[in-house]
Amino acid sequence: MDYPTPAGTVTGLHDVTIAVPRSGITVFAGPSGSGKSTLLRVLGLFERPARGTLRFDGTDTGPLRHPARRALRRDHLGLVFQNPPENLLDYLNVADNLRAAAQSARRRCEPEEILSRLGLAGTGSWHISALSGGQQQRLAFGCALARGSSVILADEPTSQLDEVSADLVLETLRYLAEHGFAVLVASHDDRLIELGTRIARLRDGRLEGVE
Template identity: 75%
Template sequence: MAELFELAGIGVDYHTPADTVTAINDVTMTVPETGITVFAGPSGSGKSTLLRVLGLLEPPTRGTLRFDGVDTGALPHSGRRALRRERLGLVFQTPTENLLEYLTVAENLVAAAQLARRTCRPDEILDRLGLGGTGGWRISALSGGQQQRLAFGCALARGCSVLLADEPTSQLDEASADLVLDTMRYLADEGFTVIAVSHDDRLIEIGTRVARMHDGRLDGIT
C-alpha cells in the first residue's frame, strides 16, 4: 500500500504572552493513499490541529511532513498554496462554512473549479453524489447532509484527489449524517484519499485505519 503522507516527529506549539502551549507533539506515522483514515480522540486531543497540518494550512513547529514524497517544509509559500489548490480539498464541520450561500448549487461547483483554474460539469458531479436535479437550488434549500455532500462535490470540482474532513457529521442529525458517511465510503471506493477527524463512533467504524490521539500525542493505530 503506497503512503501518501509521511510524518516524522511532527509538533505544533502556540505561543501566548503567558506560556507556550503544545497542541501536538512528536507524531510519527504514515497515511496511505487509499481508504478512509480517521483521527479519533476527545476534544483538545490535537486531531483538528493535525488535520490542518496535513491540509497544509498550518506548518508544523518541528518535524518533517512529506506529501507524495515531497518535503512540504522545503517548499516556498507558493508551492504549498499550489498543492492545497490542486490536490487537497477541506470540508469543515459547519456545512455553510464550505459553501457560498448567495450562489446556486451548480454555481458553487463552477466557482470551486474556477479557483483551481479548471472547468467542471456540475450535473455529472451532482449525479455522482446523489444530488441530481438540485443544480438550480439555493444552498438554503438543501439539508445539512446535502450541503456536506455538496462540499465534497466542490473538492471534486477542483480536481482534488485528497479529501480532508473536520468533524463532518458533528452538526448533523442522524439521517443527514448517514448521507455524509455514504458519500465518504463512495469516494474512498472511487479511489480518493479520505481523511477525517471525528469523535463520532459511526464515522470511526467506517475507517479503514484509525489513529487515536490523546493530549496531543498519537495513542495507537488500528
C-alpha cells in the same frame, strides 16, 4: 505544533509520526482537545509543524514558500469544515458552487455529473438554503471533486448534523473511499470511526496507536 499563551508556550502535537495511504478513509479519533483538528490542519498544509518533517507524495513541504504550498493545496487537497454553510458560497446556486470550485483550481467540471454521483441529481438550480445540512456537506465534498482533489480532509463533518443528515455524509465518504480517494477525517463520531479503513487515536496531542 506550538502555540503561545499568556501562561507560556503550549505544544498541540507531540512526536506524531504517521503515513497516510493514497486511498481509503483515515480517521483521526480522540476527545476534544486531543489534537486531531490540529493534525488535520498540518496535513492540509494550513499550518507548518514547529519541528519534524511533513512530506506530500515524497516532497518535503517544509522548505516550500507560501505560493508553492498554496499551489499544492489548490491542485491536490480539498478541505471540508464541520459547519456546512462555511464550505459553500450562499450567493451562488448549487451548480455554480461546483463551477466556482473548479475554476479556483483552474479546471472545468460538469455539475450534473458530480451531483448525480453524490445523490444530488436535479438540485443544480437550487439555492444553497434549500439543501439540508447533510446535502450541503455532500455538496462540499462535491466541490472537492470539482477541484480535482486527490486528498480530501474533513474536520468533524457530522458534528453539526442530525442522524439522517449524518447518514448522507457517511454514504458520501464511503463512495469516495470506494473510488480511490484518500479521505482524512477528524472525528469522535463512533459511526464514522467504524467506517474508517485506518484509525489513528490521539490523546493530549500524542498518537496512542494506529489500527
